[in-house]
Amino acid sequence: MKSILITGCNRGIGLELVKQLVFHKNAPPFILATVRQPEKAKELNDLAQKNRNVHILKIDLKDLNAYKEFSNDVSNILGGEGLNVLINNAGISAKFTRLNLVKAEQLQEHFLVNTIAPLMLTKALMPLIKKAAASNSSVPPSVSRGVIVNMSSILGSIASNTTGGLYPYRTSKSALNAATRSIGVEVKDDGIIAISLHPGWVKTDMGGSNAPLTVEQSVSDIIKTLFSLEAKHNGQFIQHDGKDLPW
Template structure:
């Protein structure tokens, strides 16, 4: 892929994805990364000093008025090549677990960050994604042409839900999965691939210390998986290692 935009790269999975991409035999020529606070994104800034392909954009993705600035920055750097991949990674998980402890604001904030932001950012990036698909018309539907990767979770799977609870997070990821499916249908004529990815239970601030996977293992396999996606995967829900998951 020539270019990729990844949201939420100051830590955790986002930072891990940046590292994994730059370990590829041929890393992306342009790796656009977002963070809310540049001053606090020390690890990301240090990576950018080591790798000239990393472009950092400080932005609060809940401020939709800022999207034009982000899109213009990508367009300026990539010239007429568009954007090959949008990876909607940024997300939050509230502490409330059961219905009785769920607060109104938990639902609003989680749906805003995990569901609304990916939709609105995808909408803003669509001209760049369509451009990349046109420029790479000789490629099959894949990340080499144009793709939207939505970081979901198995907790968004309705069929796999046997434990209940986690209402705001489950709802936001189930909604994101529904959106991924709709996008895959809407954007199929433009040959833009759309999939949801479950990163596994990973040891991050969100996943906690008891998680069985480390960030490097998850993100390395995520990159391997998305690089193998083609038209047959469009509109699907996959685990970090490529295993298909139920909706």
């Protein structure tokens, strides 16, 4: 893996992915980390100052019109090379649980951030991902070619939903899962892998303090799973440790 782009790196799982990848034995030469406000991402800036392979890119993922220019910026950083791995990590979660509390505005914002943004960003970066996959066509599908990871959640699983509620988050993640499956079908012949990934219930600002997994544990598992991906995983829904999950 020569390059990886991760969205939502100001804190939580995104920031920890950058932290652990920097010190990984197979650390990629290009780690591209996106944030909305780089000036407020102190830890990320510290990492970039100490590690030349970390590149910070500013983007508001709600601004869909910015994606074309953003993809050009990515291409310039990569110096004409393709992009091996895209992790659509950025997301939001409302705390509203029941039908009588749901507002249309919440649904709209969740679908924009959790479903539309990752899908359209993948579309914008697909030429770079295909370029990386084609340039390494002699190796099987893996992070050495092209991988798209959509950060999902078990709460997006329809089969596992036994408690109801959480409409904005559940529905937007279910839709993201459907998009992942379709992307997997489209990119299969290009030697690219697309998966939906549940990071586990993690102690982050989104997951809360009662979560059983630390962000360090979750990300350690995610990176191991990332490097173990192969063709059979394309279009699948798996959790941080590689276990298959029901749709």
